[in-house]
Amino acid sequence: MHWKSPISPRQKKARQSKSRFKEIMIFFFFDIRGIVHVDWVPEVQTVNQVYYKEVLTNLRERVKRRKPEMWENGSWVTHPDKSPAHNTLSVKTFLTKRKITV
Numbered sequence: 403m404h405w406k407s408p409i410s411p412r413q414k415k416a417r418q419s420k421s422r423f424k425e426i427m428i429f430f431f432f433d434i435r436g437i438v439h440v441d442w443v444p445e446v447q448t449v450n451q452v453y454y455k456e457v458l459t460n461l462r463e464r465v466k467r468r469k470p471e472m473w474e475n476g477s478w479v480t481h482p483d484k485s486p487a488h489n490t491l492s493v494k495t496f497l498t499k500r501k502i503t504v
Contacts, residue, residue: 426442426443426445427442427443427449428440428441428442428443429441429443429457431461431464431480433469433472433478438461438464438465438468438469439460439461439464439465441457441460441461449485449487450487451487451490451492451493453487454487454488454493455492455493455496458480458493458496458497458502461480462500462502465478476501476503478502478503479502479503479504480497480502480503480504481504482504
């Protein structure tokens with residue numbers, strides 16, 4: 403503050419502005435050869451345990467169709483983050499019953 407003089411202009415306040423673009427959430431599932439499954443989350447959808455189980459069901463079907471060698475020998479795994487929807491008991495039970503390795 404000691405470098406300011408009485409005729410210095412006033413400091414402007416930073417203002418937060420809303421983006422003109424809408425946020426988009428996408429689930430990507432990939433392996434070493436490329437993308438296996440993409441799931442676009444609808445704008446009004448909350449990603450909760452019920453929705454995440456639907457995504458995992460779609461992923462299982464996609465792996466069964468597009469990667470039959472991985473499906474048959476069970477060599478595919480998922481690596482979820484620490485999101486609350488990924489760590490619920492119902493999702494963990496879903497993964498265990500369907501023998502999906504995490």
